[in-house]
Amino acid sequence: MNFHAMKAIYVFEMARTFRTIVQSIVSPVISTCLYFVVFGTAIGSRIEQVDGVAYGSFIVPGLIMLSVLMQSLTNAAFGIYFPKFMGTMYELMSAPVSPFEAVIGYVGAAATKSLMIGLIILGTAHLFVPIQILHPVWMISFLILTCVSFAMFGFIIGIWAKNFEQLNLIPMLIITPLVFLGGSFYSIDMLPPVWQKISLFNPVVYLVSGFRWSFFGSADVAVAVSLGAVGGFMLLCLGVIWWIFKTGYRLKA
Protein backbone atom coordinates (compact mmCIF):
# COMPACT_ATOMS: atom_id res chain seq x y z
CA MET A 1 0.00 0.00 0.00
CA ASN A 2 1.21 3.46 -0.93
CA PHE A 3 0.28 5.24 2.30
CA HIS A 4 2.40 8.27 1.51
CA ALA A 5 0.44 8.84 -1.70
CA MET A 6 -2.93 8.53 0.04
CA LYS A 7 -1.76 11.03 2.62
CA ALA A 8 -0.35 13.38 -0.03
CA ILE A 9 -3.63 13.43 -1.98
CA TYR A 10 -5.69 13.81 1.18
CA VAL A 11 -3.54 16.63 2.54
CA PHE A 12 -3.57 18.43 -0.80
CA GLU A 13 -7.35 18.21 -1.10
CA MET A 14 -7.90 19.34 2.49
CA ALA A 15 -5.51 22.25 1.92
CA ARG A 16 -7.77 23.27 -0.96
CA THR A 17 -10.72 23.22 1.41
CA PHE A 18 -9.04 25.45 3.97
CA ARG A 19 -7.66 27.77 1.29
CA THR A 20 -11.24 28.42 0.17
CA ILE A 21 -12.73 28.31 3.64
CA VAL A 22 -15.46 30.89 2.95
CA GLN A 23 -16.72 29.15 -0.14
CA SER A 24 -16.22 25.68 1.31
CA ILE A 25 -17.66 25.96 4.77
CA VAL A 26 -19.12 29.38 5.51
CA SER A 27 -21.47 29.52 2.52
CA PRO A 28 -23.28 26.21 3.17
CA VAL A 29 -23.73 27.26 6.79
CA ILE A 30 -25.18 30.62 5.81
CA SER A 31 -27.62 29.09 3.33
CA THR A 32 -28.75 26.59 5.96
CA CYS A 33 -29.41 29.42 8.41
CA LEU A 34 -31.57 31.04 5.74
CA TYR A 35 -33.57 27.82 5.40
CA PHE A 36 -34.18 27.82 9.14
CA VAL A 37 -35.26 31.44 9.18
CA VAL A 38 -37.65 30.94 6.25
CA PHE A 39 -38.96 27.39 6.71
CA GLY A 40 -38.32 26.81 10.38
CA THR A 41 -39.40 30.12 11.88
CA ALA A 42 -41.45 32.13 9.38
CA ILE A 43 -43.46 29.37 7.70
CA GLY A 44 -42.81 26.56 10.18
CA SER A 45 -44.63 28.33 13.00
CA ARG A 46 -47.85 27.97 10.97
CA ILE A 47 -47.28 24.28 10.18
CA GLU A 48 -48.51 21.67 12.59
CA GLN A 49 -46.26 18.96 14.01
CA VAL A 50 -45.09 16.12 11.75
CA ASP A 51 -44.99 12.66 13.37
CA GLY A 52 -45.10 14.39 16.73
CA VAL A 53 -42.08 16.58 15.97
CA ALA A 54 -42.20 20.36 15.61
CA TYR A 55 -41.72 21.31 11.94
CA GLY A 56 -38.61 23.38 12.66
CA SER A 57 -36.88 20.35 14.19
CA PHE A 58 -38.37 17.97 11.65
CA ILE A 59 -36.51 19.56 8.72
CA VAL A 60 -33.08 19.45 10.40
CA PRO A 61 -32.06 15.96 9.22
CA GLY A 62 -33.30 16.71 5.68
CA LEU A 63 -31.39 19.99 5.54
CA ILE A 64 -28.19 18.32 6.72
CA MET A 65 -28.63 15.62 4.08
CA LEU A 66 -29.30 18.22 1.40
CA SER A 67 -26.01 20.01 2.07
CA VAL A 68 -23.95 16.90 2.74
CA LEU A 69 -25.13 15.25 -0.45
CA MET A 70 -24.41 18.23 -2.67
CA GLN A 71 -21.10 19.01 -0.98
CA SER A 72 -19.81 15.44 -1.21
CA LEU A 73 -20.77 15.30 -4.85
CA THR A 74 -19.38 18.64 -5.99
CA ASN A 75 -16.21 18.47 -3.91
CA ALA A 76 -15.18 15.07 -5.16
CA ALA A 77 -16.19 15.95 -8.73
CA PHE A 78 -14.13 19.16 -8.73
CA GLY A 79 -11.26 17.49 -6.91
CA ILE A 80 -10.69 14.98 -9.68
CA TYR A 81 -11.93 17.08 -12.62
CA PHE A 82 -9.53 19.95 -11.99
CA PRO A 83 -6.28 17.97 -12.30
CA LYS A 84 -7.74 16.48 -15.47
CA PHE A 85 -8.61 19.92 -16.81
CA MET A 86 -5.27 21.48 -15.82
CA GLY A 87 -3.27 18.49 -17.00
CA THR A 88 -1.65 17.93 -13.61
CA MET A 89 -3.27 14.50 -13.62
CA TYR A 90 -0.20 13.19 -15.47
CA GLU A 91 1.65 12.98 -12.19
CA LEU A 92 -0.91 10.77 -10.47
CA MET A 93 -1.13 8.57 -13.57
CA SER A 94 2.64 8.12 -13.68
CA ALA A 95 2.98 7.52 -9.93
CA PRO A 96 2.95 4.09 -8.27
CA VAL A 97 -0.57 4.69 -6.99
CA SER A 98 -3.30 2.08 -7.29
CA PRO A 99 -6.89 3.11 -8.12
CA PHE A 100 -7.94 2.13 -4.62
CA GLU A 101 -5.35 4.45 -3.06
CA ALA A 102 -6.30 7.36 -5.30
CA VAL A 103 -9.97 6.91 -4.40
CA ILE A 104 -9.17 6.80 -0.68
CA GLY A 105 -7.28 10.09 -1.00
CA TYR A 106 -9.81 11.99 -3.10
CA VAL A 107 -13.02 10.50 -1.73
CA GLY A 108 -11.69 10.55 1.82
CA ALA A 109 -10.97 14.27 1.60
CA ALA A 110 -14.32 15.13 -0.03
CA ALA A 111 -16.18 13.03 2.54
CA THR A 112 -14.25 14.59 5.44
CA LYS A 113 -15.15 18.04 4.23
CA SER A 114 -18.86 17.32 3.86
CA LEU A 115 -18.92 15.51 7.21
CA MET A 116 -17.49 18.65 8.77
CA ILE A 117 -20.15 20.75 7.05
CA GLY A 118 -22.88 18.35 8.18
CA LEU A 119 -21.78 18.60 11.81
CA ILE A 120 -21.45 22.39 11.63
CA ILE A 121 -25.00 22.64 10.27
CA LEU A 122 -26.23 20.37 13.05
CA GLY A 123 -24.58 22.69 15.58
CA THR A 124 -26.02 25.76 13.88
CA ALA A 125 -29.51 24.22 13.81
CA HIS A 126 -29.23 23.57 17.52
CA LEU A 127 -29.11 27.33 18.04
CA PHE A 128 -32.48 27.74 16.27
CA VAL A 129 -34.55 24.73 17.30
CA PRO A 130 -34.46 22.02 20.00
CA ILE A 131 -32.93 18.81 18.64
CA GLN A 132 -32.93 15.34 20.12
CA ILE A 133 -30.89 12.47 18.68
CA LEU A 134 -32.34 9.09 19.68
CA HIS A 135 -29.67 6.96 17.96
CA PRO A 136 -26.43 9.00 17.77
CA VAL A 137 -24.31 6.08 16.54
CA TRP A 138 -26.73 5.40 13.69
CA MET A 139 -26.90 9.11 12.97
CA ILE A 140 -23.12 9.33 12.52
CA SER A 141 -23.08 6.06 10.57
CA PHE A 142 -25.73 7.29 8.13
CA LEU A 143 -23.91 10.58 7.77
CA ILE A 144 -20.54 8.97 7.05
CA LEU A 145 -22.05 6.41 4.69
CA THR A 146 -23.77 9.18 2.74
CA CYS A 147 -20.64 11.35 2.63
CA VAL A 148 -18.52 8.49 1.33
CA SER A 149 -20.96 7.09 -1.21
CA PHE A 150 -21.85 10.46 -2.72
CA ALA A 151 -18.20 11.51 -2.78
CA MET A 152 -17.61 8.37 -4.84
CA PHE A 153 -20.47 9.31 -7.12
CA GLY A 154 -18.93 12.77 -7.47
CA PHE A 155 -15.56 11.19 -8.27
CA ILE A 156 -17.22 9.28 -11.11
CA ILE A 157 -18.88 12.44 -12.42
CA GLY A 158 -15.56 14.29 -12.29
CA ILE A 159 -13.88 11.61 -14.40
CA TRP A 160 -16.81 11.36 -16.79
CA ALA A 161 -17.18 15.13 -17.35
CA LYS A 162 -15.47 16.50 -20.43
CA ASN A 163 -16.24 20.14 -19.63
CA PHE A 164 -17.60 22.38 -16.92
CA GLU A 165 -21.13 22.12 -18.22
CA GLN A 166 -21.16 18.35 -17.84
CA LEU A 167 -19.57 18.75 -14.43
CA ASN A 168 -22.57 20.77 -13.26
CA LEU A 169 -25.17 18.85 -15.24
CA ILE A 170 -25.82 15.92 -12.92
CA PRO A 171 -25.77 17.85 -9.64
CA MET A 172 -28.08 20.53 -11.01
CA LEU A 173 -30.45 18.52 -13.18
CA ILE A 174 -30.70 15.25 -11.29
CA ILE A 175 -29.51 15.56 -7.72
CA THR A 176 -31.19 18.86 -6.80
CA PRO A 177 -34.70 17.68 -7.87
CA LEU A 178 -34.16 14.31 -6.22
CA VAL A 179 -33.15 15.97 -2.96
CA PHE A 180 -36.03 18.43 -2.94
CA LEU A 181 -38.51 15.68 -3.79
CA GLY A 182 -36.80 13.29 -1.38
CA GLY A 183 -38.71 14.34 1.72
CA SER A 184 -36.16 16.82 3.05
CA PHE A 185 -38.89 19.29 4.00
CA TYR A 186 -41.85 16.92 4.46
CA SER A 187 -42.84 13.38 5.28
CA ILE A 188 -43.89 11.48 2.18
CA ASP A 189 -47.08 10.56 4.08
CA MET A 190 -48.13 14.14 3.38
CA LEU A 191 -48.17 13.45 -0.39
CA PRO A 192 -51.15 12.10 -2.42
CA PRO A 193 -50.99 8.26 -2.66
CA VAL A 194 -49.74 8.24 -6.29
CA TRP A 195 -46.82 10.49 -5.45
CA GLN A 196 -46.03 8.39 -2.41
CA LYS A 197 -45.54 5.41 -4.74
CA ILE A 198 -43.45 7.43 -7.18
CA SER A 199 -41.32 8.75 -4.33
CA LEU A 200 -40.23 5.21 -3.52
CA PHE A 201 -38.19 5.26 -6.75
CA ASN A 202 -36.24 8.23 -5.44
CA PRO A 203 -33.09 6.95 -3.70
CA VAL A 204 -32.79 10.11 -1.64
CA VAL A 205 -36.05 9.24 0.16
CA TYR A 206 -34.29 6.26 1.74
CA LEU A 207 -31.35 8.38 2.83
CA VAL A 208 -33.42 11.13 4.41
CA SER A 209 -35.83 8.66 5.96
CA GLY A 210 -33.10 6.60 7.58
CA PHE A 211 -31.26 9.66 8.77
CA ARG A 212 -34.45 11.17 10.23
CA TRP A 213 -35.15 7.90 12.02
CA SER A 214 -31.81 8.18 13.83
CA PHE A 215 -33.03 11.55 15.18
CA PHE A 216 -36.71 10.99 15.97
CA GLY A 217 -37.29 7.24 15.76
CA SER A 218 -39.92 7.52 13.04
CA ALA A 219 -39.33 6.84 9.34
CA ASP A 220 -41.11 6.73 5.98
CA VAL A 221 -39.48 3.42 5.08
CA ALA A 222 -37.96 0.67 7.20
CA VAL A 223 -34.47 1.53 8.49
CA ALA A 224 -32.98 -1.71 7.20
CA VAL A 225 -34.21 -0.82 3.71
CA SER A 226 -32.62 2.63 4.03
CA LEU A 227 -29.35 1.13 5.12
CA GLY A 228 -29.45 -1.44 2.32
CA ALA A 229 -30.14 1.29 -0.25
CA VAL A 230 -27.19 3.45 0.83
CA GLY A 231 -24.88 0.45 1.10
CA GLY A 232 -25.99 -0.81 -2.31
CA PHE A 233 -25.40 2.60 -3.85
CA MET A 234 -21.91 2.70 -2.37
CA LEU A 235 -21.06 -0.73 -3.76
CA LEU A 236 -22.38 0.31 -7.17
CA CYS A 237 -20.14 3.40 -7.17
CA LEU A 238 -17.18 1.30 -6.05
CA GLY A 239 -17.80 -1.08 -8.95
CA VAL A 240 -17.93 1.77 -11.47
CA ILE A 241 -14.71 3.30 -10.11
CA TRP A 242 -12.98 -0.07 -10.30
CA TRP A 243 -14.09 -0.37 -13.94
CA ILE A 244 -12.91 3.20 -14.72
CA PHE A 245 -9.38 2.47 -13.54
CA LYS A 246 -9.30 -0.97 -15.09
CA THR A 247 -10.21 0.33 -18.53
CA GLY A 248 -8.57 3.76 -18.15
CA TYR A 249 -11.92 5.30 -19.19
CA ARG A 250 -11.41 9.04 -19.91
CA LEU A 251 -8.05 8.80 -18.18
CA LYS A 252 -5.76 6.95 -20.56
CA ALA A 253 -5.39 7.11 -24.32
Added chain:
Amino acid sequence: MAFKNAAEQRSVCTILADPFPAPSAFLERSMAPILSIRNLRKSYDDGAEALKGISLDIEEGEVIALLGPNGAGKTTLISTICGLVRPTAGSVTVKGFDIIDDYREVRALIGLVPQEIMLESFQKVKDAFHHSRGLFNKPRDQARVDSLLKKLSLWDKRDSQNMTLSGGMRRRVMIGKALSHEPRILFLDEPTAGVDVELRKEMWDIVSELKNDGVTIILTTHYIEEAEAIAERVGVINGGELLLMEDKDTLMRKMGSKTLRIDLQESIEAIPAALAEYELTLEGGGETLLYTYDSTEERTGITRLLASVNTSGLRIRDVQTSQSSLEDIFVNLVRD
Protein backbone atom coordinates in the same frame (compact mmCIF):
# COMPACT_ATOMS: atom_id res chain seq x y z
CA MET B 1 17.08 -14.45 -0.26
CA ALA B 2 15.90 -10.97 -1.11
CA PHE B 3 16.34 -9.65 -4.60
CA LYS B 4 16.37 -6.02 -5.48
CA ASN B 5 14.71 -6.68 -8.82
CA ALA B 6 13.52 -9.38 -11.15
CA ALA B 7 16.57 -9.14 -13.40
CA GLU B 8 18.86 -9.74 -10.47
CA GLN B 9 16.75 -12.66 -9.39
CA ARG B 10 17.03 -14.22 -12.82
CA SER B 11 20.75 -13.68 -13.04
CA VAL B 12 21.29 -15.19 -9.61
CA CYS B 13 19.24 -18.17 -10.71
CA THR B 14 21.45 -18.69 -13.73
CA ILE B 15 24.53 -18.40 -11.55
CA LEU B 16 23.14 -20.99 -9.15
CA ALA B 17 22.37 -23.31 -12.03
CA ASP B 18 25.93 -23.03 -13.28
CA PRO B 19 28.41 -22.86 -10.39
CA PHE B 20 31.32 -21.94 -12.64
CA PRO B 21 29.88 -19.48 -15.10
CA ALA B 22 31.92 -18.12 -17.93
CA PRO B 23 33.06 -14.53 -17.38
CA SER B 24 30.56 -13.50 -20.02
CA ALA B 25 27.70 -14.41 -17.69
CA PHE B 26 28.86 -11.74 -15.25
CA LEU B 27 29.50 -9.35 -18.08
CA GLU B 28 26.00 -9.95 -19.37
CA ARG B 29 24.55 -9.16 -15.99
CA SER B 30 26.36 -5.90 -15.57
CA MET B 31 25.32 -4.99 -19.09
CA ALA B 32 21.63 -5.75 -18.56
CA PRO B 33 19.77 -2.73 -19.85
CA ILE B 34 17.88 -0.61 -17.32
CA LEU B 35 15.16 -0.04 -19.91
CA SER B 36 14.20 -2.58 -22.51
CA ILE B 37 11.52 -1.90 -25.13
CA ARG B 38 10.37 -4.77 -27.33
CA ASN B 39 8.25 -4.30 -30.44
CA LEU B 40 6.11 -1.63 -28.80
CA ARG B 41 2.97 -0.71 -30.71
CA LYS B 42 0.24 1.79 -30.12
CA SER B 43 -2.74 2.17 -32.39
CA TYR B 44 -5.88 4.16 -31.75
CA ASP B 45 -9.50 3.23 -32.38
CA ASP B 46 -9.56 5.28 -35.57
CA GLY B 47 -6.75 3.11 -36.94
CA ALA B 48 -3.99 5.69 -36.53
CA GLU B 49 -0.71 4.07 -35.56
CA ALA B 50 1.39 6.20 -33.21
CA LEU B 51 4.06 3.55 -32.58
CA LYS B 52 4.85 0.87 -35.15
CA GLY B 53 6.91 -1.69 -33.30
CA ILE B 54 9.72 0.13 -31.51
CA SER B 55 12.53 -1.89 -29.94
CA LEU B 56 15.26 -0.27 -27.91
CA ASP B 57 17.64 -1.09 -25.06
CA ILE B 58 19.04 1.59 -22.82
CA GLU B 59 21.90 1.04 -20.38
CA GLU B 60 21.99 2.47 -16.89
CA GLY B 61 23.56 5.92 -16.77
CA GLU B 62 23.16 6.67 -20.47
CA VAL B 63 21.95 9.98 -21.82
CA ILE B 64 19.77 9.39 -24.85
CA ALA B 65 18.30 11.98 -27.17
CA LEU B 66 15.33 11.13 -29.32
CA LEU B 67 15.02 13.38 -32.33
CA GLY B 68 12.01 13.66 -34.54
CA PRO B 69 9.49 16.07 -36.02
CA ASN B 70 6.17 16.88 -34.39
CA GLY B 71 3.82 13.92 -34.33
CA ALA B 72 6.66 11.44 -34.81
CA GLY B 73 5.65 9.42 -31.77
CA LYS B 74 8.27 10.64 -29.29
CA THR B 75 5.78 11.74 -26.66
CA THR B 76 3.62 8.64 -27.17
CA LEU B 77 6.68 6.48 -26.57
CA ILE B 78 7.55 8.27 -23.33
CA SER B 79 3.92 8.38 -22.18
CA THR B 80 3.56 4.65 -22.73
CA ILE B 81 6.62 3.85 -20.64
CA CYS B 82 5.39 6.18 -17.87
CA GLY B 83 1.89 4.70 -17.73
CA LEU B 84 -0.10 7.52 -19.35
CA VAL B 85 -0.83 5.57 -22.54
CA ARG B 86 -1.87 1.95 -22.76
CA PRO B 87 0.27 0.00 -25.26
CA THR B 88 -1.53 -2.02 -27.95
CA ALA B 89 1.21 -4.64 -28.20
CA GLY B 90 4.79 -5.28 -27.21
CA SER B 91 6.48 -5.03 -23.85
CA VAL B 92 8.58 -2.63 -21.83
CA THR B 93 10.66 -3.64 -18.82
CA VAL B 94 12.55 -1.41 -16.40
CA LYS B 95 15.26 -3.21 -14.41
CA GLY B 96 13.45 -6.39 -15.36
CA PHE B 97 10.05 -5.19 -14.09
CA ASP B 98 7.13 -5.10 -16.51
CA ILE B 99 5.52 -1.66 -16.86
CA ILE B 100 2.02 -3.07 -16.47
CA ASP B 101 2.33 -6.08 -14.17
CA ASP B 102 4.92 -4.48 -11.88
CA TYR B 103 3.82 -0.86 -12.28
CA ARG B 104 4.68 0.08 -8.71
CA GLU B 105 8.33 -1.00 -8.97
CA VAL B 106 8.67 0.52 -12.45
CA ARG B 107 7.13 3.89 -11.65
CA ALA B 108 9.11 4.27 -8.44
CA LEU B 109 12.23 4.24 -10.65
CA ILE B 110 10.96 6.78 -13.16
CA GLY B 111 10.58 10.54 -13.15
CA LEU B 112 8.69 12.33 -15.90
CA VAL B 113 8.88 15.94 -17.01
CA PRO B 114 6.17 16.44 -19.63
CA GLN B 115 6.43 18.87 -22.50
CA GLU B 116 3.73 21.21 -21.23
CA ILE B 117 4.08 23.03 -17.94
CA MET B 118 1.25 21.73 -15.77
CA LEU B 119 1.24 22.84 -12.16
CA GLU B 120 -1.31 23.35 -9.41
CA SER B 121 -1.65 27.14 -9.55
CA PHE B 122 -2.17 27.79 -5.84
CA GLN B 123 0.32 25.27 -4.52
CA LYS B 124 3.56 26.57 -3.04
CA VAL B 125 6.77 25.40 -4.68
CA LYS B 126 8.02 23.50 -1.62
CA ASP B 127 4.60 21.89 -1.09
CA ALA B 128 4.62 20.76 -4.72
CA PHE B 129 7.92 18.97 -4.11
CA HIS B 130 6.68 17.32 -0.92
CA HIS B 131 3.44 16.33 -2.66
CA SER B 132 5.24 14.67 -5.58
CA ARG B 133 7.53 12.81 -3.22
CA GLY B 134 4.51 11.51 -1.33
CA LEU B 135 2.76 10.32 -4.48
CA PHE B 136 5.80 8.16 -5.20
CA ASN B 137 5.57 6.60 -1.74
CA LYS B 138 8.59 8.31 -0.23
CA PRO B 139 8.48 9.60 3.36
CA ARG B 140 8.68 13.33 3.93
CA ASP B 141 12.30 14.48 3.75
CA GLN B 142 12.80 18.17 4.42
CA ALA B 143 16.56 18.05 3.81
CA ARG B 144 16.16 16.37 0.44
CA VAL B 145 13.51 18.86 -0.71
CA ASP B 146 15.60 21.79 0.53
CA SER B 147 18.68 20.65 -1.34
CA LEU B 148 16.61 20.13 -4.49
CA LEU B 149 15.17 23.64 -4.16
CA LYS B 150 18.68 25.03 -3.90
CA LYS B 151 20.05 22.93 -6.71
CA LEU B 152 17.34 24.23 -9.04
CA SER B 153 17.76 27.85 -7.88
CA LEU B 154 14.24 27.85 -6.45
CA TRP B 155 15.23 28.37 -2.82
CA ASP B 156 14.14 32.03 -2.79
CA LYS B 157 10.81 31.07 -4.34
CA ARG B 158 10.02 28.12 -2.07
CA ASP B 159 7.07 29.90 -0.43
CA SER B 160 5.68 31.35 -3.66
CA GLN B 161 2.63 29.91 -5.34
CA ASN B 162 3.36 28.20 -8.65
CA MET B 163 1.24 30.65 -10.63
CA THR B 164 3.37 33.62 -9.54
CA LEU B 165 6.52 32.18 -11.13
CA SER B 166 8.05 33.00 -14.50
CA GLY B 167 8.01 30.43 -17.30
CA GLY B 168 11.60 29.37 -16.70
CA MET B 169 11.00 28.95 -12.98
CA ARG B 170 7.90 26.87 -13.61
CA ARG B 171 9.87 24.56 -15.84
CA ARG B 172 12.38 24.13 -13.05
CA VAL B 173 9.55 23.31 -10.66
CA MET B 174 8.40 20.63 -13.12
CA ILE B 175 11.91 19.14 -13.11
CA GLY B 176 12.12 19.36 -9.33
CA LYS B 177 8.83 17.54 -8.92
CA ALA B 178 10.04 14.76 -11.19
CA LEU B 179 13.28 14.48 -9.20
CA SER B 180 11.73 14.70 -5.75
CA HIS B 181 11.42 10.92 -5.37
CA GLU B 182 15.00 10.25 -6.49
CA PRO B 183 14.24 8.42 -9.75
CA ARG B 184 16.89 6.35 -11.54
CA ILE B 185 15.49 7.20 -14.97
CA LEU B 186 14.40 10.68 -15.96
CA PHE B 187 12.29 11.41 -19.02
CA LEU B 188 12.49 14.95 -20.30
CA ASP B 189 9.97 15.63 -23.03
CA GLU B 190 11.32 18.61 -24.96
CA PRO B 191 12.84 20.25 -21.90
CA THR B 192 14.04 23.30 -23.79
CA ALA B 193 11.11 24.00 -26.11
CA GLY B 194 10.32 27.70 -25.86
CA VAL B 195 13.15 28.33 -23.44
CA ASP B 196 15.69 31.11 -23.84
CA VAL B 197 19.37 30.43 -24.50
CA GLU B 198 20.47 31.04 -20.94
CA LEU B 199 17.92 28.68 -19.43
CA ARG B 200 18.70 26.09 -22.10
CA LYS B 201 22.33 26.07 -21.02
CA GLU B 202 21.15 25.78 -17.43
CA MET B 203 19.02 22.76 -18.34
CA TRP B 204 22.02 21.14 -19.97
CA ASP B 205 24.02 21.72 -16.79
CA ILE B 206 21.26 20.09 -14.76
CA VAL B 207 21.29 17.09 -17.10
CA SER B 208 25.06 16.68 -16.85
CA GLU B 209 24.88 16.94 -13.07
CA LEU B 210 22.22 14.22 -12.98
CA LYS B 211 24.33 12.11 -15.27
CA ASN B 212 27.18 12.40 -12.79
CA ASP B 213 24.81 11.04 -10.16
CA GLY B 214 24.26 8.03 -12.41
CA VAL B 215 20.71 8.89 -13.46
CA THR B 216 19.69 7.54 -16.85
CA ILE B 217 18.25 10.35 -18.95
CA ILE B 218 16.04 10.10 -21.99
CA LEU B 219 15.09 13.35 -23.61
CA THR B 220 13.22 14.27 -26.74
CA THR B 221 14.10 17.33 -28.71
CA HIS B 222 13.72 19.14 -31.99
CA TYR B 223 17.14 20.66 -31.68
CA ILE B 224 20.01 18.73 -33.15
CA GLU B 225 22.34 21.08 -31.34
CA GLU B 226 20.87 19.87 -28.06
CA ALA B 227 21.35 16.21 -28.93
CA GLU B 228 24.95 16.95 -29.88
CA ALA B 229 25.60 18.87 -26.71
CA ILE B 230 24.38 16.43 -24.09
CA ALA B 231 23.49 13.00 -25.49
CA GLU B 232 25.67 9.94 -25.72
CA ARG B 233 23.37 8.13 -28.11
CA VAL B 234 20.97 9.65 -30.56
CA GLY B 235 17.81 8.06 -31.90
CA VAL B 236 15.69 9.35 -34.73
CA ILE B 237 11.96 8.67 -34.64
CA ASN B 238 9.52 9.38 -37.41
CA GLY B 239 6.10 8.04 -38.25
CA GLY B 240 6.12 5.86 -35.13
CA GLU B 241 9.32 4.08 -36.12
CA LEU B 242 12.81 4.23 -34.71
CA LEU B 243 14.79 4.94 -37.84
CA LEU B 244 18.21 5.10 -36.29
CA MET B 245 19.91 4.67 -32.95
CA GLU B 246 23.61 5.35 -32.86
CA ASP B 247 26.44 6.58 -30.69
CA LYS B 248 26.73 10.28 -31.06
CA ASP B 249 30.43 9.87 -31.88
CA THR B 250 29.61 7.51 -34.74
CA LEU B 251 27.14 10.00 -36.01
CA MET B 252 29.66 12.79 -35.66
CA ARG B 253 32.12 10.73 -37.66
CA LYS B 254 29.51 10.39 -40.35
CA MET B 255 29.19 14.11 -40.19
CA GLY B 256 32.93 14.36 -40.71
CA SER B 257 32.60 12.58 -44.03
CA LYS B 258 32.49 14.66 -47.18
CA THR B 259 31.23 13.87 -50.60
CA LEU B 260 33.04 14.80 -53.79
CA ARG B 261 30.64 15.21 -56.66
CA ILE B 262 32.03 14.99 -60.20
CA ASP B 263 29.68 16.03 -62.99
CA LEU B 264 30.67 14.56 -66.35
CA GLN B 265 30.37 16.08 -69.83
CA GLU B 266 28.82 12.88 -71.21
CA SER B 267 26.86 10.26 -69.34
CA ILE B 268 28.37 6.79 -68.95
CA GLU B 269 26.74 3.36 -68.63
CA ALA B 270 29.02 1.99 -65.94
CA ILE B 271 32.00 3.03 -63.87
CA PRO B 272 35.15 2.41 -65.99
CA ALA B 273 37.43 -0.42 -64.87
CA ALA B 274 40.25 2.08 -64.30
CA LEU B 275 38.22 3.61 -61.48
CA ALA B 276 37.13 0.31 -59.91
CA GLU B 277 39.53 0.69 -56.97
CA TYR B 278 37.65 3.75 -55.73
CA GLU B 279 34.30 3.26 -54.04
CA LEU B 280 32.33 5.38 -56.42
CA THR B 281 28.63 5.57 -57.03
CA LEU B 282 27.08 6.60 -60.30
CA GLU B 283 24.10 8.92 -60.15
CA GLY B 284 22.06 11.37 -62.18
CA GLY B 285 21.51 9.05 -65.13
CA GLY B 286 25.24 8.34 -65.42
CA GLU B 287 26.31 11.97 -65.46
CA THR B 288 27.54 12.20 -61.86
CA LEU B 289 30.17 10.30 -59.89
CA LEU B 290 30.04 10.47 -56.10
CA TYR B 291 33.08 9.82 -53.91
CA THR B 292 32.75 9.80 -50.12
CA TYR B 293 35.88 10.43 -48.05
CA ASP B 294 36.87 11.33 -44.54
CA SER B 295 38.04 14.91 -44.51
CA THR B 296 39.81 14.41 -41.19
CA GLU B 297 42.25 11.87 -42.66
CA GLU B 298 45.60 12.93 -43.96
CA ARG B 299 45.18 11.24 -47.32
CA THR B 300 41.77 11.81 -48.77
CA GLY B 301 42.66 10.23 -52.13
CA ILE B 302 41.24 13.10 -54.13
CA THR B 303 44.36 13.91 -56.12
CA ARG B 304 44.80 10.29 -57.16
CA LEU B 305 41.11 9.94 -58.03
CA LEU B 306 41.09 13.04 -60.21
CA ALA B 307 44.25 11.86 -61.97
CA SER B 308 42.63 8.47 -62.58
CA VAL B 309 39.48 10.10 -63.92
CA ASN B 310 41.65 12.10 -66.28
CA THR B 311 43.57 9.09 -67.61
CA SER B 312 40.34 7.07 -68.02
CA GLY B 313 39.30 9.58 -70.65
CA LEU B 314 36.25 10.98 -68.87
CA ARG B 315 35.75 14.72 -69.31
CA ILE B 316 34.80 16.68 -66.18
CA ARG B 317 32.19 19.43 -66.35
CA ASP B 318 32.10 20.45 -62.71
CA VAL B 319 33.44 19.38 -59.30
CA GLN B 320 31.99 20.18 -55.89
CA THR B 321 32.31 18.91 -52.37
CA SER B 322 29.73 18.89 -49.59
CA GLN B 323 29.78 18.03 -45.89
CA SER B 324 27.02 15.93 -44.35
CA SER B 325 25.72 17.10 -41.01
CA LEU B 326 23.55 15.47 -38.37
CA GLU B 327 20.89 17.71 -39.81
CA ASP B 328 21.31 16.08 -43.25
CA ILE B 329 21.26 12.61 -41.80
CA PHE B 330 18.13 13.54 -39.90
CA VAL B 331 16.40 15.19 -42.85
CA ASN B 332 17.27 12.30 -45.17
CA LEU B 333 15.95 9.74 -42.71
CA VAL B 334 12.78 11.64 -42.06
CA ARG B 335 12.10 12.33 -45.73
CA ASP B 336 12.19 8.63 -46.77
